[in-house]
Amino acid sequence: MGRKKMGDQRRREILDALYRCLMRKSYGETSVREIAREAGMNPALIHYYFKSKDDVLLCFVEDIFQSNKQLLETRLQELESLGCSATALLDEFLSFFNQRITGDTRLQKVFFEIWEVALHNRKIKEMVRKIYREWMEALADLLRRAVPGLEDPPATATALVALQEGIGIFSVLFGFNKGYTLELLKRLQELLLSREEARLQTAGGDSGARH
Amino acid sequence: MGRKKMGDQRRREILDALYRCLMRKSYGETSVREIAREAGMNPALIHYYFKSKDDVLLCFVEDIFQSNKQLLETRLQELESLGCSATALLDEFLSFFNQRITGDTRLQKVFFEIWEVALHNRKIKEMVRKIYREWMEALADLLRRAVPGLEDPPATATALVALQEGIGIFSVLFGFNKGYTLELLKRLQELLLSREEARLQTAGGDSGARH
Amino acid sequence: MGRKKMGDQRRREILDALYRCLMRKSYGETSVREIAREAGMNPALIHYYFKSKDDVLLCFVEDIFQSNKQLLETRLQELESLGCSATALLDEFLSFFNQRITGDTRLQKVFFEIWEVALHNRKIKEMVRKIYREWMEALADLLRRAVPGLEDPPATATALVALQEGIGIFSVLFGFNKGYTLELLKRLQELLLSREEARLQTAGGDSGARH
Amino acid sequence: MGRKKMGDQRRREILDALYRCLMRKSYGETSVREIAREAGMNPALIHYYFKSKDDVLLCFVEDIFQSNKQLLETRLQELESLGCSATALLDEFLSFFNQRITGDTRLQKVFFEIWEVALHNRKIKEMVRKIYREWMEALADLLRRAVPGLEDPPATATALVALQEGIGIFSVLFGFNKGYTLELLKRLQELLLSREEARLQTAGGDSGARH
DNA sequence: CATGAATGAGTTTTCATTCAT
DNA sequence: GATGAATGAAAACTCATTCAT
Numbered sequence: 001m002g003r004k005k006m007g008d009q010r011r012r013e014i015l016d017a018l019y020r021c022l023m024r025k026s027y028g029e030t031s032v033r034e035i036a037r038e039a040g041m042n043p044a045l046i047h048y049y050f051k052s053k054d055d056v057l058l059c060f061v062e063d064i065f066q067s068n069k070q071l072l073e074t075r076l077q078e079l080e081s082l083g084c085s086a087t088a089l090l091d092e093f094l095s096f097f098n099q100r101i102t103g104d105t106r107l108q109k110v111f112f113e114i115w116e117v118a119l120h121n122r123k124i125k126e127m128v129r130k131i132y133r134e135w136m137e138a139l140a141d142l143l144r145r146a147v148p149g150l151e152d153p154p155a156t157a158t159a160l161v162a163l164q165e166g167i168g169i170f171s172v173l174f175g176f177n178k179g180y181t182l183e184l185l186k187r188l189q190e191l192l193l194s195r196e197e198a199r200l201q202t203a204g205g206d207s208g209a210r211h
Numbered sequence: 212m213g214r215k216k217m218g219d220q221r222r223r224e225i226l227d228a229l230y231r232c233l234m235r236k237s238y239g240e241t242s243v244r245e246i247a248r249e250a251g252m253n254p255a256l257i258h259y260y261f262k263s264k265d266d267v268l269l270c271f272v273e274d275i276f277q278s279n280k281q282l283l284e285t286r287l288q289e290l291e292s293l294g295c296s297a298t299a300l301l302d303e304f305l306s307f308f309n310q311r312i313t314g315d316t317r318l319q320k321v322f323f324e325i326w327e328v329a330l331h332n333r334k335i336k337e338m339v340r341k342i343y344r345e346w347m348e349a350l351a352d353l354l355r356r357a358v359p360g361l362e363d364p365p366a367t368a369t370a371l372v373a374l375q376e377g378i379g380i381f382s383v384l385f386g387f388n389k390g391y392t393l394e395l396l397k398r399l400q401e402l403l404l405s406r407e408e409a410r411l412q413t414a415g416g417d418s419g420a421r422h
Numbered sequence: 423m424g425r426k427k428m429g430d431q432r433r434r435e436i437l438d439a440l441y442r443c444l445m446r447k448s449y450g451e452t453s454v455r456e457i458a459r460e461a462g463m464n465p466a467l468i469h470y471y472f473k474s475k476d477d478v479l480l481c482f483v484e485d486i487f488q489s490n491k492q493l494l495e496t497r498l499q500e501l502e503s504l505g506c507s508a509t510a511l512l513d514e515f516l517s518f519f520n521q522r523i524t525g526d527t528r529l530q531k532v533f534f535e536i537w538e539v540a541l542h543n544r545k546i547k548e549m550v551r552k553i554y555r556e557w558m559e560a561l562a563d564l565l566r567r568a569v570p571g572l573e574d575p576p577a578t579a580t581a582l583v584a585l586q587e588g589i590g591i592f593s594v595l596f597g598f599n600k601g602y603t604l605e606l607l608k609r610l611q612e613l614l615l616s617r618e619e620a621r622l623q624t625a626g627g628d629s630g631a632r633h
Numbered sequence: 634m635g636r637k638k639m640g641d642q643r644r645r646e647i648l649d650a651l652y653r654c655l656m657r658k659s660y661g662e663t664s665v666r667e668i669a670r671e672a673g674m675n676p677a678l679i680h681y682y683f684k685s686k687d688d689v690l691l692c693f694v695e696d697i698f699q700s701n702k703q704l705l706e707t708r709l710q711e712l713e714s715l716g717c718s719a720t721a722l723l724d725e726f727l728s729f730f731n732q733r734i735t736g737d738t739r740l741q742k743v744f745f746e747i748w749e750v751a752l753h754n755r756k757i758k759e760m761v762r763k764i765y766r767e768w769m770e771a772l773a774d775l776l777r778r779a780v781p782g783l784e785d786p787p788a789t790a791t792a793l794v795a796l797q798e799g800i801g802i803f804s805v806l807f808g809f810n811k812g813y814t815l816e817l818l819k820r821l822q823e824l825l826l827s828r829e830e831a832r833l834q835t836a837g838g839d840s841g842a843r844h
Numbered sequence: 845c846a847t848g849a850a851t852g853a854g855t856t857t858t859c860a861t862t863c864a865t
Numbered sequence: 866g867a868t869g870a871a872t873g874a875a876a877a878c879t880c881a882t883t884c885a886t
Contacts, residue, residue: 006866007866010866024331025331026239026327026330026331028237028239028240029239029331031858031859031860032859032860032861033858033859033860041867041868042867042868042869043860043861043868044861044862044863044867044868044869044870045866045867045868047860047861047862048866048867052860052861053859053860053861109330112326112327112330113327115323115380115384116237116323116324116327117237118384119237119320119323119324119383119384120235120236120237120240125384128384129384129385132385152398155395155398158381158395159374159378159395159398159399161377161381162374162377162378162380162381163370163373163374163377163399164377165376165377165380165381166372166373166374166375166376166377166378166380167370167373167377169326169373169376169377169380170369170372170373170376172330173326173329173330173336173339173340174340174343184366184369184370187366187370188370188374188403191402191403191405192399192402192403194402217848217849218848218849221849242875242876242877243876243877243878244875244876244877252850253850253851253852254851254877254878255850255851255852255878255879255880256849256850256851258877258878258879259848259849259850263877263878264876264877264878428869428870429869429870432870446753447753448661448749448750448752448753450659450661450662451661451753453854453855453856454855454856454857455854455855455856463871464871464872464873465856465857465872466857466858466859466871466872466873467870467871467872469856469857469858470869470870470871474856474857475855475856475857531752534748534749534752535749535752537745537802537806538659538745538746538749540806541659541742541745541805541806542657542658542659542662547806550806551806551807554807577817577820580803580817581796581800581817581820581821583799583803584796584799584800584802584803585792585795585796585799585821586799587798587799587802587803588794588795588796588797588798588799588800588802589792589795589799591748591795591798591799591802592791592794592795592798594752595748595751595752595758595761595762596762596765606788606791606792609785609788609792610792610796610825613824613825614821614824614825639845640845643845664879664880664881665880665881665882666879666880666881674846674847675846675847675848676847676881676882677846677847677848677849677882677883677884678845678846678847680881680882680883681845681846685881685882686880686881686882
């Protein structure tokens with residue numbers, strides 16, 4: 001029993017190390033050696049726990065996607081079991097993405113890296129497609145329930161997620177501060193959902209320079 | 212006469228070869244050898260015309276940005292000299308991006324690649340920031356003139372461009388067909404600009420899977 | 423036990439291989455490939471044990487200097503502990519250089535190569551300067567003790583070492599035989615030290631052509 | 634007629650450019666491109682005027698040796714025709730080397746570079762041997778005439794020249810100032826020639842640090 | 845004479861991966 | 866499990882040299 005756990009812990013350490021490496025370099029520029037050094041272990045160990053460098057990435061992507069998915073699902077289920085309204089659920093959904101993903105520069109960077117690899121790596125591409133499709137379907141469902149008059153929920157869901165990505169990339173590249181990013185996201189989401197409350201005064205912060 | 216041109220032609224061939232390479236692989240995975248093979252020349256020639264591999268990329272990015280920028284400016288100036296309305300200019304601006312960039316899967320792929328490199332490459336990052344800032348400022352100006360009641364033109368401009376990017380990436384990764392991509396873009400742009408005409412029925416195409 | 427030693431042994435083999443390579447070619451002309459071939463190992467292994475080609479050289483120079491320095495110090499300390507006179511120590515000092523360095527064509531060649539690199543390589547230059555300064559200071563000390571009337575011991579020390587180098591290079595380039603080299607050295611050293619015994623008849627050999 | 638001259642001038646420019654390059658880099662590190670840039674001409678031109686890079690060096694060495702040889706001979710002949718004593722001729726000989734070669738850090742550096750190449754390059758080696766043998770023979774002759782009691786003029790000549798080289802290299806590597814170098818040389822030469830005048834107080838300067 | 849273009853061989857270095865211990 | 870050692874393939878880049886014009 002302790003045996004199996006050891007392996008899991010090692011794998012965990014490796015995935016975490018990759019996460020930290022991706023803060024600094026692209027996946028292509030990150031060598032197995034560096035991941036190992038970051039994890040404080042021998043490079044050969046990585047090949048003991050994973051088939052290859054790409055396998056590490058695959059597991060990493062699966063892990064980061066699944067954990068976020070689960071976290072979101074758990075939250076939504078909690079709210080639902082409390083009898084919350086569809087609107088509240090939708091708000092939670094958007095807020096989750098805003099706060100946890102797009103608003104988190106580091107995670108956003110990692111997501112961006114994953115998208116990049118996905119472009120040329122079949123397995124990663126499939127995984128990315130799958131998870132995003134699930135998210136968009138879930139979002140479309142919520143939209144149907146929470147915004148009755150909405151003309152084309154799937155398209156709006158796509159738009160919302162694409163917007164998320166776009167803003168996320170911008171925030172990373174231009175060094176937006178979190179406040180401004182969230183402000184922008186909320187404002188646009190309101191617009192896209194044609195809500196009356198879209199009355200924000202954009203009090204909000206300016207883009208913060210990197211240095 | 213043919214003398215001086217040879218150099219320019221070769222440089223052009225190299226940049227075009229890189230463009231084609233980026234259809235298949237990321238910049239990091241693309242070797243100088245491959246660019247040379249694609250261009251049908253000796254690898255050393257690339258180092259004869261460019262200081263380094265990164266220099267090729269830098270020139271490539273500058274070229275692709277500048278040529279698009281110039282094309283857009285030319286078009287807008289033509290319209291303006293014809294006495295067109297600000298609304299028409301704005302439409303042209305958005306349409307240019309929709310049709311020429313975001314709607315062109317290949318170019319979009321290349322743009323995405325550039326964004327990725329920009330994350331870790333100072334020079335490329337500065338270039339990307341500069342061109343995007345120019346585009347967003349130009350767009351904000353047009354918004355001021357064409358959409359008088361708009362609360363925060365710069366933020367809306369940022370949103371429009373970010374949306375562009377987001378949809379662009381999605382279209383590449385999910386293999387949207389061009390019609391659907393344009394449909395989606397137009398619809399969202401109308402929404403963001405709160406126009407009355409946002410009446411589209413989105414009859415439009417479904418996402419076409421790649422495989 | 424055999425574990426830890428492997429690394430040291432390999433490093434030793436590499437340094438020895440470089441030594442042999444320097445018999446045939448200059449450092450600049452010697453490629454990592456050749457060092458590896460000479461050492462009978464995969465070229466990449468050299469980069470496993472050393473940071474770079476220059477690092478190999480640096481360690482090589484340090485090693486060759488330090489080992490000679492230590493050897494000399496050991497000998498002098500032995501003599502001193504036996505209560506030998508300053509004159510005997512001085513003789514040992516000069517004899518050590520004559521026999522072990524200047525008189526050893528191969529080592530002299532290597533020393534010359536090191537001087538050459540030192541001209542354009544900061545680290546090597548500093549190392550060479552340091553070791554030679556140490557040697558000259560030690561020699562000046564001995565001169566003070568052994569040759570009381572000597573006017574300017576440091577200058578004489580410099581002269582003796584410079585002479586050493588000059589004769590060494592000549593012996594390599596003109597292919598002096600060892601006997602002639604030593605003869606010449608001894609004679610000149612006596613002269614520089616204005617000793618009475620400088621009575622040698624230079625019975626000694628002629629320069630032997632290389633080819 | 635102007636034709637032939639043009640070629641000579643070009644060749645001269647190339648040799649001068651190589652001289653300047655050797656101030657900064659070793660011959661091995663100096664590329665044909667750099668020589669050409671230094672000479673302000675197209676690299677291919679160098680191959681028009683010389684068979685190869687090594688041919689440039691060969692001509693360079695021949696030129697620098699011959700011109701110095703001729704200059705020295707001219708001076709000595711002048712003195713001889715004026716009826717000067719052998720001692721005066723010897724003094725002129727030594728002084729020429731001291732002032733023009735060993736005391737000129739730049740030229741000394743170049744000589745050192747030549748010695749280095751000579752170690753591994755047959756043609757250069759032969760040339761170097763030849764010129765040095767000539768110099769040493771001429772010096773031995775002068776010694777016979779000027780220092781009657783000298784035991785072994787050839788060996789002393791060798792010693793004097795070797796000392797020259799040794800001090801020269803030291804002055805380059807340790808950055809001796811010219812005054813100190815000349816002081817040292819003169820002092821040692823007096824000693825080797827056992828002259829009474831060897832009474833110098835070595836007032837002279839210390840070694841000057843490079844930076 | 846002069847030059848821009850072109851090339852093939854070679855350089856140092858990095859890296860994912862394997863393996864014996 | 867864990868590690869140091871080892872390797873083959875490939876990377877970017879340099880360079881002396883040749884050649885057509």
